[in-house]
Amino acid sequence: MKDYDTIISGAGSASCSAALSLARKGYRVLLLDQERFPRDNICGDGLSPASVLLLEDLGIIDSI
Known part of the structure; x- marks a missing residue:
């Protein structure tokens, strides 16, 4: 069994x-x-400005 710090x-x-x-x-x-x-x-097909900033911070905005 594997151990996890967080389960989402x-x-x-x-x-x-x-x-x-x-x-x-x-x-x-x-x-x-x-x-x-x-x-x-389709979920999350509209992004708020705050969501866009978060995705930019994560470095994945260009892949969306």
């Missing part, structure tokens, strides 16, 4: 951002979601 339930845009941020700080993160990816449902 749900792999939406906010959860994925949190998981990435924690992992980059050295935390062992497990990200769980009940759905298979990619899924047909």
Whole structure:
């Protein structure tokens, strides 16, 4: 069995951002979601200015 510092339930845009941020700080993160990816449902298709800044800080804005 593996040990994790943090377990995040749900792999939406906010959860994925949190998981990435924690992992980059050295935390062992497990990200769980009940759905298979990619899924047909589009979530997070609109981004607020604060979300854009966060994605820029994470260095992933260009990949979206």
